[in-house]
Amino acid sequence: MSHPMPKFSDLDALYSPEAKVATSMYEDPELFKVEMERIFHRTWVWVAHESEVPEKGSFKLSNVGLEPVIVARDRKGVLHVMINRCRHRAATVCEVKKGKTSSFQCPYHGWGYGLDGSLRALPYPEQYGDDFSKEQHGLQRLRTESYQGMVFATFNEEIEPLEDFLGPQVRHYIDLFMKQGGGFPVKVLGEHQFSVPMNWKVQLENTTDAYHFPVVHKSFMQTLDGATEDMFDFLDKGKGWVEDLGNGHSIMMMIPELEDLDADLDAPIPDRFADLAEELRGEGYPEDQVRKIVRAVGGAGFNLNLFPNVSFSLAFFRVLTPVAVDRTDIRHIAIGMDGGPAAANRARIRLHEHFQGPMGFGSPDDAEVWERVQRGTQGGEQLPILVNRGIVDEEPGTSGPRGHISAETGMRAAYKMWKRMMSV
Template sequence: MSLDMPKFSDLDALYDEKNAKVATEMYEDPDLFAEEMERIFKRTWVFVAHESEFPAKGSFKLSNVGLEPVIVVRDRKGKIHVMVNRCRHRAATVCEVKKGKTASFQCPYHGWGYGLDGSLRALPYPEQYGDDFDKSQHGLLKLRTESYQGMVFATFNEEIEPLTDFLGAEVCRYIDLFMKQGGGFPIKVLGEHQFSVPMNWKVQLENTTDAYHFPVVHKSFLQSLDGATNEMFDFLDKGRGWVEDLGNGHSVMMMIPELEDLEANLDDPIPARFDELAQELRDEGYPEDQVKRIVRAVGGAGFNLNLFPNVSFSLAFFRVLTPVSVEKTDIRHMALGMEGGPAAANRMRMRLHEHFQGPMGFGSPDDAEVWERVQRGTKGGESLPILVNRGLVDEEPGTAGPRGHISAETGMRAAYQMWKRMMA
């Protein structure tokens, strides 16, 4: 498919930017999906892993950039590489272990061996290729790779701007704030669970900065909370927060403004639900100022940050989407903790993660149900547009783009504007 001649030339019919309406075929057309994989996922920065998932030299993790399977690995000098998981000979994957440590990668089909940097090191009976066979030209295909705050991104586009320029100053500021959940310790991934949903990838892209659904879809979660915590999550009625377009398709949904900066207001009383944790930390010898910092960090940040096209920072975890087909998307929920931090704090982080994000939690199963129902619903009334126009009536200028009411669909419009720009 030529990238110079897009099949879908009438992008206004797919996303009516003025009226904020999305055509049903955006979720259903396999040809459009194929073009998205080329024009978006192969041309921009895509999140692949967090550095804590492969901390040692020789450690690796499997991931994806769109439909392309990749290996994220540290070489013997600690440098991070992202390489397509495909032997240069006959295309077999050279690694099927999701995570681990190795000295090299070897194709199981014909034994071609690759170094941690992707270079072709050896192959059986090379003489049959002739004297002019150049091993340096047959290494694993490598992607351009950059990191910010331990978040590793990769791209096939060698001409793209640096990662921090793509993210922008405001996004970097919010990432910095989010990482304060380490409570003075580095953030680490404690584990993850994965699941697939029969939906288009954009259905999930819309979700992370959608506060409008929270009291409806997550009613059971709200009913499971104590009174004080329930009141804190009553952000829709109180209207204290906002949603803001941060440029390049990124957006932030500020639900609990007092938790924007976890290192501010540390003299506030410790919430009752964390009293036992605080006492356990005191008993372990942590001074009171550190106890307050750790406890406040355990509760998570007060916002969701959505990064186009595939990763979000949601309160206290990372959510990663991987497109599989036009009507199937894989989701990874990554639980976060404190590297070298107190075990009690990390246990509490896991319990909080399980309460909402876990496979038996009160949040994610409900989200997955409505995502699937959106996809099923697109089969009815193909001519009916999908509306993302909530909050257009009172948007105001923000730091990098428009800012709307906490329930506005400003974040969705930000993503679709970037989608349209890249598809053009």
């Protein structure tokens, strides 16, 4: 017997007070359109890291939901985020993923725009009449703010400042995560991009899901040395936690001893980093700096998930871009030390390749189960998706509930925000 799918007008039917998610949340194209309008058009969305546009004239392409944008740094060093659409006949004005330029020009009729999006020139302007205003025909600009080099943009001019949207707890954990610079600024080293036939919320759920780790990432665990495997055995040890940080954000603290990379620098250097430490000493780095750099290379002990599209995951940034109701683009961004030792950045890249890279043990396994979730929703559409694990013993945290390391607290945080935004 076929059961009618809940409509997005009935939010409790889509995400229930008992933490059950309706199958249509992953499948309904009309619901997806409303999400793009009520969520991605109304909140802060991550678009770039400042190191990707380091100099005047630097630019990169990004997205805010479905909308293509250009992130550019103008001649005064100010960052702008603009819709990648000519104001004349809608052609994109840039198709190069990143680079450096003095202006953007539409390839169709030659309208030229400055790095700040202003319309600078157009052929034969007299045909528009004397009252045509170039000031009113620049590229559409989005409100843009940054925190710790992370650049966010929004269409919503009335939204609270970015720092308020993040909140003090999230800012605290971002500050800790950025200690992976080892005393140097953090910079993007490169990225791995791929597309998965899944709804964007499938990935949103994953970053603070420790429950899957020993199952999905068993092959990864088998490649580790004994000490590292023991460190990643966080589910059995149960020392970590998951916490709702407000506004849909959450943290999964997997390895509490690596929460603050500046703490416990006198601890023995792990065997897997012994050669790196010796190389740094050979380059003349003092012992205290060697220890700081080596500890930073290994990454932080937590995943920080920011609603709706970016996470700080152990040692990299993960960014999701919704493409369609059943298609999502993913970027895994490797980060390193700007001005730091080449040996340390090489080590960071090797670690990234081991888990996140296309031939690594993490990304392919994750992508496989994400796709299988989407395929599974084709059957039993009346069956709910459960995100209620750990409700039984949640405790109050600083900003919201805190649960066991395997609890689905982070998913409930995201869906609570989803529900709040969809009700507006």
